[in-house]
Amino acid sequence: MEPLRPVSTPGRGRDLRLDFFRGLALVFIFLNHIPHNVASWLTNRNYGFSDATEIFVFLSGYSAMLAYAAVLDRRGLVVATIRVLRRVWQIYATHILLFVVYTAEIAWIAERYMNPLFADEMRIAEFLDRPHVVLIEVLLLKSRPANMDVLPLYVVLLLAFPLVLVAIRRASIATLAAALVLYVAADVFRLNLSAFPSGEWFFNPFAWQLLFVLGAWCASWHGRPGPWRRIEPDLPVARATGMILFAAWITATWTFPHLAWTVPDWLARVIYPINKTNLDVLRLLHFLAIAYLVVILVRPEARFLRWRITAPFIRCGQESLAVFCASIFLSFTAHFLLVEIDGSPLAQIGASLAGIAILFALAYALA
Amino acid sequence: MRRTLAVLVIATLAALRPAAGGDPLPLPCEAPAALSETEFPLRHLAAAVASGGAVRVHFVGTASTAGAGVGGPEGAFPARTVAALRERFPTLAPSVAAERRRTAEDMVAVIKALAAAERPVLVVWQTGTTDATRNVDLESFGEALEHAITLLKARGADVILVDPQFSPRSEAMVGLERYQEYMEQVAKRNGVPLFRRYDLMRHWVESGRLHFNETDREGQLRVARQVHDCIGRQLARLIENGVDAALSRPR
Numbered sequence: 180m181e182p183l184r185p186v187s188t189p190g191r192g193r194d195l196r197l198d199f200f201r202g203l204a205l206v207f208i209f210l211n212h213i214p215h216n217v218a219s220w221l222t223n224r225n226y227g228f229s230d231a232t233e234i235f236v237f238l239s240g241y242s243a244m245l246a247y248a249a250v251l252d253r254r255g256l257v258v259a260t261i262r263v264l265r266r267v268w269q270i271y272a273t274h275i276l277l278f279v280v281y282t283a284e285i286a287w288i289a290e291r292y293m294n295p296l297f298a299d300e301m302r303i304a305e306f307l308d309r310p311h312v313v314l315i316e317v318l319l320l321k322s323r324p325a326n327m328d329v330l331p332l333y334v335v336l337l338l339a340f341p342l343v344l345v346a347i348r349r350a351s352i353a354t355l356a357a358a359l360v361l362y363v364a365a366d367v368f369r370l371n372l373s374a375f376p377s378g379e380w381f382f383n384p385f386a387w388q389l390l391f392v393l394g395a396w397c398a399s400w401h402g403r404p405g406p407w408r409r410i411e412p413d414l415p416v417a418r419a420t421g422m423i424l425f426a427a428w429i430t431a432t433w434t435f436p437h438l439a440w441t442v443p444d445w446l447a448r449v450i451y452p453i454n455k456t457n458l459d460v461l462r463l464l465h466f467l468a469i470a471y472l473v474v475i476l477v478r479p480e481a482r483f484l485r486w487r488i489t490a491p492f493i494r495c496g497q498e499s500l501a502v503f504c505a506s507i508f509l510s511f512t513a514h515f516l517l518v519e520i521d522g523s524p525l526a527q528i529g530a531s532l533a534g535i536a537i538l539f540a541l542a543y544a545l546a
Numbered sequence: 547m548r549r550t551l552a553v554l555v556i557a558t559l560a561a562l563r564p565a566a567g568g569d570p571l572p573l574p575c576e577a578p579a580a581l582s583e584t585e586f587p588l589r590h591l592a593a594a595v596a597s598g599g600a601v602r603v604h605f606v607g608t609a610s611t612a613g614a615g616v617g618g619p620e621g622a623f624p625a626r627t628v629a630a631l632r633e634r635f636p637t638l639a640p641s642v643a644a645e646r647r648r649t650a651e652d653m654v655a656v657i658k659a660l661a662a663a664e665r666p667v668l669v670v671w672q673t674g675t676t677d678a679t680r681n682v683d684l685e686s687f688g689e690a691l692e693h694a695i696t697l698l699k700a701r702g703a704d705v706i707l708v709d710p711q712f713s714p715r716s717e718a719m720v721g722l723e724r725y726q727e728y729m730e731q732v733a734k735r736n737g738v739p740l741f742r743r744y745d746l747m748r749h750w751v752e753s754g755r756l757h758f759n760e761t762d763r764e765g766q767l768r769v770a771r772q773v774h775d776c777i778g779r780q781l782a783r784l785i786e787n788g789v790d791a792a793l794s795r796p797r
Contacts, residue, residue: 214718289719291761294769295614296614296616296758296773297615297713298610298646299646299679300710300722325720369685377682380681433727433730448735451734453731456683456685457685515718518714522752
């Protein structure tokens with residue numbers, strides 16, 4: 180049991196690293212959500228097991244802790260819970276709005292180009308055939324299109340956050356242990372939320388909660404040296420570097436199939452398949468390795484955080500919900516324009532740059 | 547229903563036209579060699595063709611294996627694959643068990659029945675799309691794949707997995723890429739070849755040689771037949787590659 184103590188540290192400025200990396204993750208998610216975008220080669224996805232989703236979920240837990248712990252201290256649990264629920268409602272409403280936009284776009288494509296060659300792929304036809312049935316499933320977050328999986332996950336994680344907040348305050352280590360147990364149980368006992376018309380959530384909330392809680396737990400040390408600071412960095416740095424190099428090698432064999440022979444059979448049997456749904460342990464470890472190195476290497480007062488080019492990323496990180504939702508809408512639009520008008524690599528880069536510019540402008544407009 | 551009938555009628559009429567079945571095609575089927583190569587040998591097929599008797603190649607799959615949109619099985623990739631192999635392996639004959647909207651799990655039953663009824667030499671298994679459209683969780687999907695692969699291997703058969711088709715438009719509707727990547731990893735884990743139909747079609751689309759902008763049935767049918775023919779030729783390449791690997795690396 181640890182004593183109750185304030186988490187926010189007045190007097191210290193905002194930790195810009197948090198905003199910067201969150202903003203960077205949002206830009207990465209935007210680029211990755213445009214299918215087959217050449218610009219997504221700039222993101223971390225192609226160089227290791229984990230991608231921007233891990234960064235986003237972890238930092239969301241981190242900033243939720245910073246924001247709501249302060250409310251908890253000043254106004255109490257009831258007000259903090261109400262604030263969290265208000266946020267949940269915003270995200271939910273945005274998700275539904277995005278679904279409507281998405282459906283309009285897909286319905287247009289399906290009407291116009293319904294090609295019998297793709298008889299199996301036309302899932303949207305099921306929606307258009309019986310919208311009255313599917314609509315309920317959409318409202319229950321059970322049915323959602325590809326690339327719209329992150330917001331429902333965020334809704335569920337945030338709904339449970341008041342509990343996490345209190346638990347971390349009361350029993351910090353026990354909460355972390357409970358999150359770990361749930362993560363393992365999700366894998367062993369196949370816990371997941373069900374989807375429509377069948378199957379389960381692509382981002383299993385019972386597995387992904389671990390990163391969210393871990394983020395919140397790390398934030399509970401905000402402004403003080405966390406336990407990870409007390410370890411001599413030599414060994415963990417070597418291990419983290421080893422993990423990142425290992426992941427870079429394995430992912431290189433996906434990009435270049437003729438390198439596949441470098442992965443021995445026994446290793447293939449051990450590591451494959453790497454399951455994103457349950458936050459495969461390789462993805463988790465890879466993310467932790469990156470996070471650890473970043474924390475060790477990037478100081479809060481690092482000079483690049485003050486550069487002019489970093490400022491818009493920091494702004495995006497500060498307005499993350501609005502920027503995230505806008506990025507989903509923009510990635511639909513970009514993909515639509517790329518498919519229907521011009522899909523050349525140059526157009527992909529143009530669409531990516533235009534989208535990023537709009538996200539930056541939005542972040543500044545909201546400030 | 548009426549629309550379906552109309553499609554069927556048009557498809558049948560188109561299939562009867564001699565030109566539609568003919569060979570010279572505007573879509574060049576070439577693609578980077580890596581997309582239709584495999585490091586895994588097809589030992590059972592190599593042994594069966596060497597012994598000289600008739601060999602059935604079993605195709606199990608969904609709509610695309612059945613020939614949806616190409617006006618019948620003779621234009622679909624299973625028949626095109628065997629046709630492309632005729633010169634080198636004249637004794638091969640296709641046998642197709644395909645039905646639209648079946649998940650990998652559904653097809654495990656089909657494969658079980660197939661393995662029980664006869665001793666298949668080579669099973670080409672096209673799957674993944676229905677699982678993607680139904681949000682089947684990746685773990686169950688992978689287990690279904692592994693189950694059938696293990697079963698077929700135990701019966702002395704070679705297996706080739708065929709991943710989903712690519713189209714820029716279905717990418718907006720279905721998260722196919724996740725399933726395609728997962729299939730690739732399951733294939734590697736089990737040491738069976740994966741035929742990269744997804745990457746091949748994506749290559750043709752991105753290099754500007756293939757598009758699905760036709761809005762009339764006639765045009766759609768023409769494109770579909772070309773795609774299936776090219777897929778057949780590329781799959782034939784992979785099969786030859788697997789047999790060569792078995793011949794050059796005897797156990």
